Amino acid sequence: QVQLKESGPGLVKASLTLSLTCAVSGGSVSTSDSYWSWIRQPPGKGLEWMGYIYHSGSTYYNPSLKSRLTISLDPSNNQFSLELGSVTAADTAVYYCARYDTSVYDAFDLWGQGTLVTVS
Amino acid sequence: EVVLTQSPGTLSLSPGEGGTLSCRASQSVRSNYLAWYQQKPGQAPRLLIYSASSRATGIPDRFSGSGSGTDFSLTISRVEPEDFAVYYCQQYGSSPGTFGQGTKVEIK
Numbered sequence: 001q002v003q004l005k006e007s008g009p010g011l012v013k014a015s016l017t018l019s020l021t022c023a024v025s026g027g028s029v030s031t032s033d034s035y036w037s038w039i040r041q042p043p044g045k046g047l048e049w050m051g052y053i054y055h056s057g058s059t060y061y062n063p064s065l066k067s068r069l070t071i072s073l074d075p076s077n078n079q080f081s082l083e084l085g086s087v088t089a090a091d092t093a094v095y096y097c098a099r100y101d102t103s104v105y106d107a108f109d110l111w112g113q114g115t116l117v118t119v120s
Numbered sequence: 121e122v123v124l125t126q127s128p129g130t131l132s133l134s135p136g137e138g139g140t141l142s143c144r145a146s147q148s149v150r151s152n153y154l155a156w157y158q159q160k161p162g163q164a165p166r167l168l169i170y171s172a173s174s175r176a177t178g179i180p181d182r183f184s185g186s187g188s189g190t191d192f193s194l195t196i197s198r199v200e201p202e203d204f205a206v207y208y209c210q211q212y213g214s215s216p217g218t219f220g221q222g223t224k225v226e227i228k
Contacts, residue, residue: 046220046221046222047210047219048219049210049216063121063216096165098164100212100217105155105167105170105171105176106171107153107155107167107171107176107210108157108165109167109170109176111164111166113164114164
């Protein structure tokens with residue numbers, strides 16, 4: 001079955017760029033029925049959808065993050081990535097990659113385990 | 121942006137009891153693209169309900185969703201010990217997709 005797994009530094013200095021990668025196994029990022037997404041959750045708080053990328057490379061970013069966020073796709077390695085620039089303490093959160101499925105659910109049906117990123 | 125407001129903030133239930141969680145949208149959710157997720161401590165959210173009322177694969181039938189337009193609900197009949205968690209609603213009828221702030225279901 002399809003699985004997602006995040007990787008990247010757990011600690012980032014303020015004002016620098018946060019970079020994470022989501023490796024997809026058991027399925028292809030090139031499928032047309034999925035939007036590959038990033039969602040984050042500050043400690044003890046709720047969920048915030050950050051943005052997604054489609055197999056065509058088209059992206060959509062939450063307007064609240066658009067000026068700092070880049071999501072990219074790497075089909076050759078079956079993964080997608082996030083870059084968030086000019087980070088502050090407010091960007092400290094658990095970052096999840098997730099699949100938004102459009103074939104059955106029109107919802108986030110698969111999630112990575114999440115990775116905590118602390119901005120110091 | 122569609123704002124989702126969940127109530128109550130905390131729902132206290134005894135095992136075997138039933139309860140209903142509410143999710144109200146600031147504007148109508150297009151095509152009832154409303155989902156519910158369950159999140160336990162230290163875990164990623166899990167999809168329970170999609171399209172307002174359809175259960176995801178493997179979800180027990182004690183979970184049911186209903187509603188349309190701006191008012192949606194998740195009902196848990198006969199709550200089991202493993203159901204104590206935080207529940208989030210989420211809409212994707214309008215971009216950006218948004219989540220509610222969550223309802224915690226705790227043991228009474």
